[in-house]
Amino acid sequence: MSTRNLPFNKRDRSSSFFCPGVTVNGHRMNRTDTTTRPPFRQRLTSPQRYAEYERVRAYLDGRIPVIVEVGTLDTPPCSKEKFLVPGDLTAAHLSVALRRHVPISQTQCLYLYTSHTLLGPSEPMALIYERHASPDGFLYVAYATENTFG
Numbered sequence: 001m002s003t004r005n006l007p008f009n010k011r012d013r014s015s016s017f018f019c020p021g022v023t024v025n026g027h028r029m030n031r032t033d034t035t036t037r038p039p040f041r042q043r044l045t046s047p048q049r050y051a052e053y054e055r056v057r058a059y060l061d062g063r064i065p066v067i068v069e070v071g072t073l074d075t076p077p078c079s080k081e082k083f084l085v086p087g088d089l090t091a092a093h094l095s096v097a098l099r100r101h102v103p104i105s106q107t108q109c110l111y112l113y114t115s116h117t118l119l120g121p122s123e124p125m126a127l128i129y130e131r132h133a134s135p136d137g138f139l140y141v142a143y144a145t146e147n148t149f150g
Contacts, residue, residue, distance in 0.1 A: 040067045040081060046136055053137030062087055064129045064139055068098065071113065071142035078102050078143070087126030091119040098143060109148040114141050 037043075044052065056065055063084040070077055079101045085094060095110050102110065112119045114132045119141070129139045 037077075037081075039069050040138075041140070049134075049136040049138065056084070057137070059084065064125050065137065066094070066125070067138045067140050069140060069142045071111075071144035075143065075145050076103050085125050087124065087129070089125045090121060091123050091125070091128065092121035094125065094141070095121070095143075102143070102145075104145050107147055107149045108145045111144045111146060112141050113144070114139065 041049070053065060063086055066083040066085055068078050068081050068083060078098065083094075083097070085097075091112055095112055098112075099110055104110065114128065117132070119128060125139075133139050
């Protein structure tokens, strides 16, 4: 019997894709609960992250797998942590896309950095990926906010 026709709560609960309450290291979390969710690198071991990259690699088609992390403690969490972005997308466009998922005011600016290096707004993501990609295949980008206008 296909799980596609079943109600959401009757689907296979062993898969984190279908299960809204995921158990990670003994902590039960909702997929949208980012305040208590540990970072991606702490949740999964290196082989598990590489296996995730291998699973996603079939869908890449010139896109770059980006994991977004909170950079500072006072920065609000992002509602989404995994992004597949085109290689020709600039860091400024990624920042605009992230603003949709991070609850910040219009007076705050979003700064992106990776490997303790601030990303230039005109740098294409393909170039950033070549320079700063992790051995597990993902590009880890951290973000921080700062009051800029008033």
